[in-house]
Amino acid sequence: MTVLALIPLVLALAAEPDSLVQRLGRPDYALYSGKADSVWEVASARATRNTRDRLSALQAGSSGGMLSRAEAPAFLQQALGADSALSDPISLQAALLLGSQAILAGDAPVAHLWLERATLAASRLQDSRARAQALSLLAELDLRTGNPKGALARIAQADSTTTPADTLSRARLICTRSRTSAFLGIHESAEQDARSGTALARAAGLTTLAGTCLASLGVAQAQRATLFAADTTLTEAVALLRNAGAPRVLGSALQWHGYVLRELARLGEAEVALRAAAAIGNRLQDRTILGWSFLNLGLIASTFGDLERARDDLAHAVAAFDGHLDLWGHHTALLTLAHLQRQLGDSVEAARNTRAGLAWARNSGNAYMALLAWTQFAWQAEAAGDFGAARVHLDSASATARRAGLVDAQLGTRYQQARLDIASGRPAAAVPALKAYLADLPSVPARRYAARARLAEAYAITGDAPGASRELSQAMVELDGWRASLGEDALRRAVFGASVDDPDHDLGVATVIAAVAEAGDIATAFALAERRRARALHDQLLVLQAARVDDSRDRMSPGAVLAPIPAVRAALGPDAALVTFVTGIGNEPTTVFVLTADTLFAVVLAPLDPLRRDIARARTLLETQDSMPPSLRQRLAANLVQPWVSALPPSIRLLVLVPDDLLHRVPFVLLPMNGAGERLGARFALASVPSASVFVQLRKERKVAQGAVLAFGDPTLPTDRSLPIGDTARRRLPGARAEVRDLARQVTGVTRLTGDRARESDLSSDAAVDARLIHFATHAEVNERSTAGSYVLLAPGDGADGMLTAAELGGLRLSAEVVVLSACRTAGGQLMAGEGVQGITAPLLAAGARSVVASQWDVEDRATARFMRDFYSALLTQPVAYALADAQRAARSRGEPPHVWAAFMVVGDPLASPGLTPASRRRAPLLALLACTGIGMILWIRRRNGAAAAGNVRESRR
Numbered sequence: 001m002t003v004l005a006l007i008p009l010v011l012a013l014a015a016e017p018d019s020l021v022q023r024l025g026r027p028d029y030a031l032y033s034g035k036a037d038s039v040w041e042v043a044s045a046r047a048t049r050n051t052r053d054r055l056s057a058l059q060a061g062s063s064g065g066m067l068s069r070a071e072a073p074a075f076l077q078q079a080l081g082a083d084s085a086l087s088d089p090i091s092l093q094a095a096l097l098l099g100s101q102a103i104l105a106g107d108a109p110v111a112h113l114w115l116e117r118a119t120l121a122a123s124r125l126q127d128s129r130a131r132a133q134a135l136s137l138l139a140e141l142d143l144r145t146g147n148p149k150g151a152l153a154r155i156a157q158a159d160s161t162t163t164p165a166d167t168l169s170r171a172r173l174i175c176t177r178s179r180t181s182a183f184l185g186i187h188e189s190a191e192q193d194a195r196s197g198t199a200l201a202r203a204a205g206l207t208t209l210a211g212t213c214l215a216s217l218g219v220a221q222a223q224r225a226t227l228f229a230a231d232t233t234l235t236e237a238v239a240l241l242r243n244a245g246a247p248r249v250l251g252s253a254l255q256w257h258g259y260v261l262r263e264l265a266r267l268g269e270a271e272v273a274l275r276a277a278a279a280i281g282n283r284l285q286d287r288t289i290l291g292w293s294f295l296n297l298g299l300i301a302s303t304f305g306d307l308e309r310a311r312d313d314l315a316h317a318v319a320a321f322d323g324h325l326d327l328w329g330h331h332t333a334l335l336t337l338a339h340l341q342r343q344l345g346d347s348v349e350a351a352r353n354t355r356a357g358l359a360w361a362r363n364s365g366n367a368y369m370a371l372l373a374w375t376q377f378a379w380q381a382e383a384a385g386d387f388g389a390a391r392v393h394l395d396s397a398s399a400t401a402r403r404a405g406l407v408d409a410q411l412g413t414r415y416q417q418a419r420l421d422i423a424s425g426r427p428a429a430a431v432p433a434l435k436a437y438l439a440d441l442p443s444v445p446a447r448r449y450a451a452r453a454r455l456a457e458a459y460a461i462t463g464d465a466p467g468a469s470r471e472l473s474q475a476m477v478e479l480d481g482w483r484a485s486l487g488e489d490a491l492r493r494a495v496f497g498a499s500v501d502d503p504d505h506d507l508g509v510a511t512v513i514a515a516v517a518e519a520g521d522i523a524t525a526f527a528l529a530e531r532r533r534a535r536a537l538h539d540q541l542l543v544l545q546a547a548r549v550d551d552s553r554d555r556m557s558p559g560a561v562l563a564p565i566p567a568v569r570a571a572l573g574p575d576a577a578l579v580t581f582v583t584g585i586g587n588e589p590t591t592v593f594v595l596t597a598d599t600l601f602a603v604v605l606a607p608l609d610p611l612r613r614d615i616a617r618a619r620t621l622l623e624t625q626d627s628m629p630p631s632l633r634q635r636l637a638a639n640l641v642q643p644w645v646s647a648l649p650p651s652i653r654l655l656v657l658v659p660d661d662l663l664h665r666v667p668f669v670l671l672p673m674n675g676a677g678e679r680l681g682a683r684f685a686l687a688s689v690p691s692a693s694v695f696v697q698l699r700k701e702r703k704v705a706q707g708a709v710l711a712f713g714d715p716t717l718p719t720d721r722s723l724p725i726g727d728t729a730r731r732r733l734p735g736a737r738a739e740v741r742d743l744a745r746q747v748t749g750v751t752r753l754t755g756d757r758a759r760e761s762d763l764s765s766d767a768a769v770d771a772r773l774i775h776f777a778t779h780a781e782v783n784e785r786s787t788a789g790s791y792v793l794l795a796p797g798d799g800a801d802g803m804l805t806a807a808e809l810g811g812l813r814l815s816a817e818v819v820v821l822s823a824c825r826t827a828g829g830q831l832m833a834g835e836g837v838q839g840i841t842a843p844l845l846a847a848g849a850r851s852v853v854a855s856q857w858d859v860e861d862r863a864t865a866r867f868m869r870d871f872y873s874a875l876l877t878q879p880v881a882y883a884l885a886d887a888q889r890a891a892r893s894r895g896e897p898p899h900v901w902a903a904f905m906v907v908g909d910p911l912a913s914p915g916l917t918p919a920s921r922r923r924a925p926l927l928a929l930l931a932c933t934g935i936g937m938i939l940w941i942r943r944r945n946g947a948a949a950a951g952n953v954r955e956s957r958r
Contacts, residue, residue, distance in 0.1 A: 367404030457508030510584025707770030713740030810843030881910030
């Protein structure tokens with residue numbers, strides 16, 4: 001844990017009104033009353049005018065330190081003068097301040113030298129207040145260098161020399177004792193002291209000190225895991241400190257508040273606080289604030305699945321702590337970074353950082369850190385296929401936990417050893433080990449579920465499919481029942497706080513589902529797959545809620561209810577089939593379930609892992625070369641489509657796909673159904689849904705929205721350079737503006753919102769809530785590394801920045817039948833096994849949209865405008881999936897490449913229909929005349945500029 005940053009101090013004695021020490025005391029109180037800037041302004045001017053004015057130099061050095069002025073150390077040296085013996089109060093004060101600043105700089109030897117000299121000088125001068133302050137600062141130094149018991153001893157000495165009438169000194173001392181007690185885990189005493197110190201400071205009107213001590217109270221509450229109380233306390237502390245002229249203390253309070261908000265799973269708010277703290281730490285070069293801020297930011301990025309950003313943030317944390325006093329923080333960051341590096345495949349760096357963490361843990365006697373390091377080594381060896389080394393490392397982890405008396409940690413190593421038995425081909429040995437582990441495991445639902453899922457996997461591999469089915473079914477029911485008993489906030493904290501140390505977050509469930517399906521119990525296998533997906537989708541929704549930074553977290557639907565097979569069949573109707581994929585990792589099999597009105601069958605396919613490179617190549621080719629070679633299409637189809645498509649009844653016209661993992665990236669519409677090369681999209685209309693249960697929910701009858709059609713196109717883009725928007729995304733899109741204009745010519749009741757009128761704030765209006773269809777023709781960015789990095793760009797205004805994030809989309813209230821995202825890669829996002837794509841389509845469905853039309857890769861501005869004309873022409877008379885299929889056929893018939901017509905897909909209800917009415921044809925002759933004139937102009941321009949040059953220009957909506 002970090003320690004709250006120190007306030008540079010001016011120490012004073014209470015004496016006769018006209019004495020030197022009384023003059024020292026006046027600015028001391030002014031500083032802690034939040035008036036450091038006033039003291040600085042007067043004292044620095046005086047000290048600059050008269051270099052022999054040591055008192056003004058001292059006051060300038062103190063106030064400048066509090067305000068983090070670069071000139072502060074020079075003023076303190078000026079105050080010290082030639083008095084190296086510290087023979088008067090001014091030089092004594094200067095020495096104390098120099099010691100304080102050395103602590104902040106992380107220079108323990110220099111800090112210790114100044115403070116020991118000040119302690120001796122204070123005793124010689126019989127200055128009890130200065131001695132108490134020197135001892136208090138030495139206690140702070142002890143605390144930072146890992147000697148908290150020594151810190152308490154020094155505080156006791158200081159307490160004995162402080163008089164009850166000295167309010168300022170007593171308040172500071174009590175606050176220091178609070179921080180020390182909190183570090184030692186004496187949380188009740190820490191909280192009592194923090195309350196007492198805050199009350200003393202407030203009574204004396206010492207705003208800065210009250211804020212500091214209040215922050216100490218928040219820290220003590222956080223360490224006692226009373227997080228709601230800590231949130232309230234730190235919110236108040238930050239508010240006090242914002243105007244107190246003490247940026248270090250404010251930065252430290254913000255960093256702690258960010259930590260508390262992260263623990264409360266309010267990740268968006270936490271990131272705002274931590275970024276603010278990191279900015280302060282960077283400006284002041286305060287490595288404690290920087291290190292802990294970036295460490296928490298790295299953990300948030302990891303929660304969002306953005307492993308690369310998490311790695312970068314953790315590298316910043318390691319660099320900030322490097323060579324600093326906070327060795328706990330440094331090695332916590334180092335081992336967390338090693339964990340991320342292993343996941344990203346950087347085995348060399350992961351091993352190097354784990355070795356460094358283990359060496360420090362051994363030298364310092366930190367059993368907890370040693371345990372983490374040995375477990376990391378075991379996972380690294382397992383990833384490399386060296387199961388023997390992994391067992392040795394886990395034995396070391398177990399021995400470390402046993403010697404330190406860490407009973408729960410020792411139990412955890414037993415789970416790791418059983419899991420390793422399964423991974424290394426010894427599932428029979430894992431069965432009794434997991435049963436014994438479960439017998440000894442306390443009632444921790446997430447850990448019990450992990451162990452039972454792994455036990456089911458061991459049963460499946462050893463051929464006991466009924467046992468696997470029974471174990472996993474009971475485990476899922478038990479876990480879901482516990483989750484249902486929690487409120488939304490408690491569930492969010494449970495999901496993010498549940499620590500199940502397992503490299504495979506799916507816990508081998510894909511293997512169990514395949515075994516149960518192969519054993520012939522297809523209905524049970526399908527139900528297991530739906531339970532797995534429903535829970536994962538709910539977790540995805542919780543991530544979106546956690547990313548919010550306002551009070552709209554409760555607006556989103558709590559997730560889909562599990563739908564029985566008869567309900568799914570009723571929703572499908574006679575001419576549709578639901579095709580659900582279940583994939584795993586580490587060469588687990590892929591299972592395909594096909595459900596129609598009359599049939600349910602399953603096909604177990606080969607593992608997905610060998611196809612990953614082909615899927616990535618197919619997408620790259622479609623983005624850069626307009627198509628992909630027949631051999632690649634055939635290879636993907638032979639593994640993913642052809643084993644089941646031939647068994648479909650001839651009446652099927654619509655395929656409702658439920659992809660998993662990387663299968664969300666597969667362009668199914670292009671894949672051949674057979675050796676003759678007939679494409680899947682030529683025979684079927686296609687749509688994608690998050691799960692069968694979500695499909696049933698979307699198909700439920702509801703009143704069709706009767707509002708307008710809102711069409712956002714070519715907005716005036718945000719100019720705020722602090723927003724993470726690339727230069728390409730700031731270009732105007734003339735084709736998008738034409739697209740909106742064309743829509744208004746095709747359909748009645750269209751509200752055109754372009755330029756400055758295409759504002760983000762309009763999506764909160766009643767018109768947006770009631771709109772039957774919303775069309776976005778603009779730039780978009782879908783981050784495929786993070787759930788938090790995707791957005792749609794609109795015009796700023798009315799308090800909105802114009803950057804509509806995925807979390808903000810999920811917080812909207814919509815009733816639209818169809819939302820069209822006519823922008824780049826809007827169907828994409830981060831892939832989460834079991835959860836699907838976490839981008840911007842799922843938030844729109846969560847916000848109330850029935851279906852979303854989105855693109856799978858970068859789309860060209862003008863080609864997209866042509867495609868959308870065809871789509872809306874078909875949507876006038878057909879449901880959305882069939883309208884999209886018609887538009888694709890029209891584009892293909894006029895020679896458009898697959899890059900254009902295969903880009904768009906339907907996510908959500910394939911049969912949604914917004915009930916559009918065609919526009920009046922009375923202006924047709926005039927429009928025809930204008931069109932002919934426009935065509936003539938285009939031909940003339942092309943003859944002048946060269947059609948070839950014009951044909952090479954692609955304006956992307958990314």
